[in-house]
Amino acid sequence: MIERQETKQRMSRIVKHNGTIYLCGQVCADASKDITEQTQTMLDKVETLLLQSGSDKQHMLSATIYLKTMDDFAAMNAVWDNWVEPGYAPARACVTANMAREALLVEISVIAAEISK
Numbered sequence: 001m002i003e004r005q006e007t008k009q010r011m012s013r014i015v016k017h018n019g020t021i022y023l024c025g026q027v028c029a030d031a032s033k034d035i036t037e038q039t040q041t042m043l044d045k046v047e048t049l050l051l052q053s054g055s056d057k058q059h060m061l062s063a064t065i066y067l068k069t070m071d072d073f074a075a076m077n078a079v080w081d082n083w084v085e086p087g088y089a090p091a092r093a094c095v096t097a098n099m100a101r102e103a104l105l106v107e108i109s110v111i112a113a114e115i116s117k
Helices: 035-052 070-083
Strands: 002-007 012-017 020-026 060-067 091-096 106-113
Touching (some): 012 035, 035 070, 060 070, 070 091
Parallel strands (some): 060 091
Antiparallel strands (some): 002 012, 012 020, 020 106, 060 106
């Protein structure tokens, strides 16, 4: 069974299927901030959505991070490394991408396992 949450015309914010949780791309809360703040608020949103969907950051399977420029790679990683708990790093890719809005510096999509009940 496929369960979709917060579905709109173009996407669902969360999709669950066979114990796997897929989050749509998440961006920062305030695009006027620098890469550090954008990354932190983006990850805060991911953590909230994971908890809402029956998972947590320890159950992340995969993360794909999109950066506007690789010049921000080190600063983004500093926030990421502090956020990911030791021993629970997911498979991860990080690429440069054109962003949907000019002010966005980073976006992430996450796949996680549902916590067994």
